[in-house]
Amino acid sequence: MKNLKLLAVCVSVFIIGTVLAGCASMTLVSLEPDTVSGPRQVRQGQDINPREITVWGIYKDGSRKVVSVGSGSITFNKHSPGLQTVKVRVGFFTSQEVSFQTEVMALRSLTIASPPKTVLFKVGDEPDPAWPGLEVRGEWDQMGSDRISIASCEISGYIKEQAGRQTIRVLYEGLTATFNIDVRGMTSLQIAQPPAKLDYIQGDSLDLTGLKVMGVWEGFPAEELNITGSDVTGFNANNSGIQHVTVTKNGRSANFDVEVMALSSIELDKPPTKTKYKVGEELDLTGILVYGNYTGSDPTKKRRILIPVDQITVAGYEANRIGAQQRVTVTVKGQNANFFVDVE
Numbered sequence: 001m002k003n004l005k006l007l008a009v010c011v012s013v014f015i016i017g018t019v020l021a022g023c024a025s026m027t028l029v030s031l032e033p034d035t036v037s038g039p040r041q042v043r044q045g046q047d048i049n050p051r052e053i054t055v056w057g058i059y060k061d062g063s064r065k066v067v068s069v070g071s072g073s074i075t076f077n078k079h080s081p082g083l084q085t086v087k088v089r090v091g092f093f094t095s096q097e098v099s100f101q102t103e104v105m106a107l108r109s110l111t112i113a114s115p116p117k118t119v120l121f122k123v124g125d126e127p128d129p130a131w132p133g134l135e136v137r138g139e140w141d142q143m144g145s146d147r148i149s150i151a152s153c154e155i156s157g158y159i160k161e162q163a164g165r166q167t168i169r170v171l172y173e174g175l176t177a178t179f180n181i182d183v184r185g186m187t188s189l190q191i192a193q194p195p196a197k198l199d200y201i202q203g204d205s206l207d208l209t210g211l212k213v214m215g216v217w218e219g220f221p222a223e224e225l226n227i228t229g230s231d232v233t234g235f236n237a238n239n240s241g242i243q244h245v246t247v248t249k250n251g252r253s254a255n256f257d258v259e260v261m262a263l264s265s266i267e268l269d270k271p272p273t274k275t276k277y278k279v280g281e282e283l284d285l286t287g288i289l290v291y292g293n294y295t296g297s298d299p300t301k302k303r304r305i306l307i308p309v310d311q312i313t314v315a316g317y318e319a320n321r322i323g324a325q326q327r328v329t330v331t332v333k334g335q336n337a338n339f340f341v342d343v344e
Contacts, residue, residue, distance in 0.1 A: 044106055
């Protein structure tokens with residue numbers, strides 16, 4: 001048992017010693033500023049690749065190794081041509097800094113090597129911010145040409161609401177290159193399918209269910225558009241007859257016809273439940289059923305609709321006049337029907 005305890009203690013001491021030795025080999029004590037090296041020239045506007053920088057350090061265990069450098073550890077003014085001091089800050093536990101000299105070479109020209117794949121748009125379209133296919137190249141003093149990341153450029157000049165040829169500007173490090181696009185407005189609007197409901201009675205609301213409207217642009221396939229009530233004019237539920245309803249979208253219009261059928265007569269299908277009153281009682285319309293007959297321009301087009309009680313007006317009832325068979329007149333939009341009551 002004593003031997004086992006001794007063995008366990010020895011193993012623990014060995015593990016702790018190994019860990020401490022490992023930590024010592026990872027603990028940076030100092031940098032060797034005279035040994036730092038990096039690129040002598042850098043293109044204006046471009047970052048320095050950390051792999052191009054070499055920094056030597058002395059570690060706690062006495063070893064000498066290359067220190068890892070990250071892109072966030074490098075500081076210099078990449079936008080200003082000329083000699084620059086590049087500062088490199090490294091170290092995990094203790095941050096230390098070294099520097100070297102480089103020269104930022106001026107950008108001399110900017111060119112569009114390849115335009116975007118998509119240069120034809122519809123009014124209202126939003127282009128992909130990455131402008132797929134667009135290739136921008138720069139020419140630098142003494143450093144030749146190179147491709148420039150689109151994400152590093154400022155792209156302007158696109159007006160989505162404006163049809164016609166547009167010049168798009170690409171700005172990078174104070175230089176500009178351009179390419180052209182074509183924004184096309186809608187040429188026509190087409191009613192591909194009218195609404196399912198085309199016959200109305202007076203007072204109905206317009207129902208656009210089933211309406212299918214297509215927009216047409218030159219150079220593009222027709223596209224179904226979302227139509228709301230705000231896009232529609234010309235419908236008046238109070239006017240009878242055939243009505244031309246206009247759909248307007250993107251400055252273009254198309255029409256479909258509906259018919260609002262007029263009330264030609266009303267029928268008292270059932271009088272109120274209560275027909276006998278005492279002097280002074282108010283008229284009670286509970287149970288009354290009044291139907292309206294609606295006709296269209298085609299005499300065969302007829303509809304018989306139950307009329308809500310709140311759309312009915314009555315006249316002729318005198319609560320204080322005793323007598324049998326008082327005539328009460330029911331009126332709906334100028335059409336009349338009658339029933340009788342007794343006042344005792």
